[in-house]
Amino acid sequence: MNRNKGVTGPKGFKAAGIAAGIKDSGAPDLALVVNEGPGQAAAGVFTTNQVKAAPVLWSQQVLKERRLRAVVLNSGGANACTGPEGFQDTHATAERVAEVLGVGAIEVAVCSTGLIGERLPMDNVLAGVDKAAQELAGTDRAGLDAATAVMTTDTRPKQVWQEHPGGWSVGGFVKGAGMLSPNMATMLSVITTDAVVDGDALDAALRRVTARTYDRLDVDGGTSTNDTVLVLASGASGVAPAPEEFESVLHAVAQDLVKQLQGDAEGVTKEVSITVNGALSEAEAVVVAKTVAEDNLVKTALFGSDPNWGRIAMAVGRAPATVDQHRLGIAINGVTLFADGHKAADRSAADLSGRDVDIVVDLNLGDGAATVLTTDLSHAYVEENSAYSS
Amino acid sequence: MNRNKGVTGPKGFKAAGIAAGIKDSGAPDLALVVNEGPGQAAAGVFTTNQVKAAPVLWSQQVLKERRLRAVVLNSGGANACTGPEGFQDTHATAERVAEVLGVGAIEVAVCSTGLIGERLPMDNVLAGVDKAAQELAGTDRAGLDAATAVMTTDTRPKQVWQEHPGGWSVGGFVKGAGMLSPNMATMLSVITTDAVVDGDALDAALRRVTARTYDRLDVDGGTSTNDTVLVLASGASGVAPAPEEFESVLHAVAQDLVKQLQGDAEGVTKEVSITVNGALSEAEAVVVAKTVAEDNLVKTALFGSDPNWGRIAMAVGRAPATVDQHRLGIAINGVTLFADGHKAADRSAADLSGRDVDIVVDLNLGDGAATVLTTDLSHAYVEENSAYSS
Structure with missing residues (x-):
């Protein structure tokens, strides 16, 4: 390259x-x-x-x-x-x-x-x-x-x-x-x-x-x-x-x-990868990953370097795809914070201080998988888009 | 009351x-x-x-x-x-x-x-x-x-x-x-x-x-x-x-x-009403209104008091509902800025300096109508949600 x-x-x-x-x-x-x-x-x-x-x-x-x-x-x-x-x-x-x-x-x-x-x-x-x-x-x-x-x-x-x-x-x-x-x-x-x-x-x-x-x-x-x-x-x-x-x-x-x-996205301070595994289909994995990617509460938490997996769970649950909360797992930067419907490691174990954030959601339902890239929602995003007419 | x-x-x-x-x-x-x-x-x-x-x-x-x-x-x-x-x-x-x-x-x-x-x-x-x-x-x-x-x-x-x-x-x-x-x-x-x-x-x-x-x-x-x-x-x-x-x-x-x-929504500076008229059904009117309500580019423009109707048109067009861009009309605070696929009044004619913003989208396709309430996306929203764990 x-x-x-x-x-x-x-x-x-x-x-x-x-x-x-x-x-x-x-x-x-x-x-x-x-x-x-x-x-x-x-x-x-x-x-x-x-x-x-x-x-x-x-x-x-x-x-x-x-x-x-x-x-x-x-x-x-x-x-x-x-x-x-x-x-x-x-x-x-x-x-x-x-x-x-x-x-x-x-x-x-x-x-x-x-x-x-x-x-x-x-x-x-x-x-x-x-x-x-x-x-x-x-x-x-x-x-x-x-x-x-x-x-x-x-x-x-x-x-x-x-x-x-x-x-x-x-x-x-x-x-x-x-x-x-x-x-x-x-x-x-x-x-x-x-x-x-x-x-x-x-x-x-x-x-x-x-x-x-x-x-x-x-x-x-x-x-x-x-x-x-x-x-x-x-x-x-x-x-x-x-x-x-x-x-x-x-x-x-x-x-x-x-x-x-x-x-180079507007206002980006975090480059975020959201991988959804275990969906019923690849299409459902994409839908769940995009719902998380577009969720402002998830995006603002990421801007704050806050491993707030509850917001991720909320976004997953409102996605138009099949989800079973008792099988759901969530890991951030390699640390499993939620597994099989239970809190796993304490959120403080996940370090979000860097620019790259890797979120993995496991639905544990099937073989569908997909990764969607997104960014955080920062003050700079708001500033740029409230000042720039596009 | x-x-x-x-x-x-x-x-x-x-x-x-x-x-x-x-x-x-x-x-x-x-x-x-x-x-x-x-x-x-x-x-x-x-x-x-x-x-x-x-x-x-x-x-x-x-x-x-x-x-x-x-x-x-x-x-x-x-x-x-x-x-x-x-x-x-x-x-x-x-x-x-x-x-x-x-x-x-x-x-x-x-x-x-x-x-x-x-x-x-x-x-x-x-x-x-x-x-x-x-x-x-x-x-x-x-x-x-x-x-x-x-x-x-x-x-x-x-x-x-x-x-x-x-x-x-x-x-x-x-x-x-x-x-x-x-x-x-x-x-x-x-x-x-x-x-x-x-x-x-x-x-x-x-x-x-x-x-x-x-x-x-x-x-x-x-x-x-x-x-x-x-x-x-x-x-x-x-x-x-x-x-x-x-x-x-x-x-x-x-x-x-x-x-x-x-x-009293987090960070609100604008109370926004989005009315969609002329949809094929009430359900489609709701879907279009919610797509506009959730669009961060629309919401940041509103925070900037910018009557950026092009972003509204973009959001309407990506809604999962029937839209014909040649029939589409958009009015903000009573001023028609876009009608029948053409620019109407200049955007400067719409005054967004107040707290209340009234957006009316006319799809001109049917009788379906609905109004959805939302807010702008402000620095305060980002601040509150990047600092508060909820």
Whole structure:
């Protein structure tokens, strides 16, 4: 895992990140990722929110062909709840990208993130596309610029690259700091590979991988209107890996990006892993883990470094899944505090002073298991979200 | 509505609230409410959490008879996740009340609130029962003492009484400040009446009333392990009101107690009402309203007095109910900010500087409507819940 490279790590990709003047601050706000081929296979997964931003509606449409030449992304505005006019803005952006690159608009995906409900300053967006196209490069710097231009409340760009000994690689970036419960959740991520993979195989691998990586991060339950993960394959390595080998590297890259999202979540002081074992099914394990992950009383206790397992028991019990309180067990950072319906070790035995907290809930009912990543609920989270309009 | 009286307002009831030494602080922590008849009809609704405290399991059992002579309540410990030993503690408490009052243990309900996972100091509890029994009185002061002894992080006792011109009345108290999403939440409430109502009618009325009052308060989604609402009818007025008349007064008393819970919720700076109209059903309206009520991005924006309707749209869209973003409308404090999928008035037109915030979401799909009460998510909520073990 190499975090010094990202989308331009794999062969066949160029990128750019520039300041287009969408953000009032003058910070970078427009990124372009271009697949120069020879292949153009691509796949995407999108938010499950019923209120979908214009760029999501557009990109879902163009991805039906499982081919992409480019992705244009902006921060500084979500272009969500903006009606048909907002959709026209997205379309016009794709058209401009297509024009400057000499490709079709249907080969261009669009992603946006920022405040919901406001139109984008289209003059700035379109001029920004021209500027970004001029700066496209295959360098590490260009990949980092793209990862930087999509940031909103993110405190740092988040990217990673992994090379396979077989001569191909997978790289990607991600942004997201709040409204984070990708299900698919504004979490935007672009992954590139120079492996030879066809569109259908790419789509299948991406769906399986996102279901167990992005979809198992839950900072605040806030599945956004704009969540998007795209993967583009250039085939430029000339190597067609075995599907399970490709999926394994894709999973590793996705999981690393998700860990980076967790570590940079708004106000985070604890990086919390919640594992549920012994559920009747994997789906029930996920539901129980997410109920605990979203529980404000659990999250505030964690902020206070308080091993308050009673709140965890409360959250488990209110989850829409099968639970038997007489079989329930709870361990924090390796110390079993509750077992078979009885208090076990005294809570003081669990040390929560560090940044990493590992919670294991055992339902003792079946074989279903899942791990969900979350964070604590801190003063900084409240401060940031009561002051920042997003 | 008279908040100077509570459970001892109706004829036939005595109460007491004393310090039994369950709390380290020495604050009042044990309450007793006794129905002196002539009737003993009673009904109860309890938490839907699958992790249920020992007193909930006990009280559900005894309420099958729809008769109660007394309710004993303690703060300072939830007696939840305490195994069969905890259940024996509850049983022993009921037995002691039965003994001192000369009734059967099966006629005594038990309620507890406080930290989950610790046994109660039974010597103190049992001696406290004796002391409370000696102090039983039908005075306003005794009712207020009982309402005071059940407080945990509550900042004030919460009670109300309403008299009907027909010669009967309904009174009650409630406690609860966090872990509040009664579905039945630790929210404990005892309501008394001197109307002549039989147990089945009392049960039916209580279920209908709680479903539209207690169950529509959602501070933090935290349905507790101990939530209980009990109603006891002494019949001492000799008046048997028409069922709809009785339910109407019961509803008014319950709704007033719920408003008091909202106003005293942990860290509250905004009292927020979320009305969803135009849902496909009332149940879908409730689900959408609760999803908005529990959304931390909405709640922090409200704390910041920010009319961020985009976050409301996001929360509506992720609710498990039917939503069409092109029909969706959102108004805050009477100003329509989003209508038919388009931005309406500028967000600056909505003034959120006051304590009361009224949010109306119109799905424009059907006739289902519901209102859910909630609060903002403030620094004080985080502070209180990261410092207080409950």
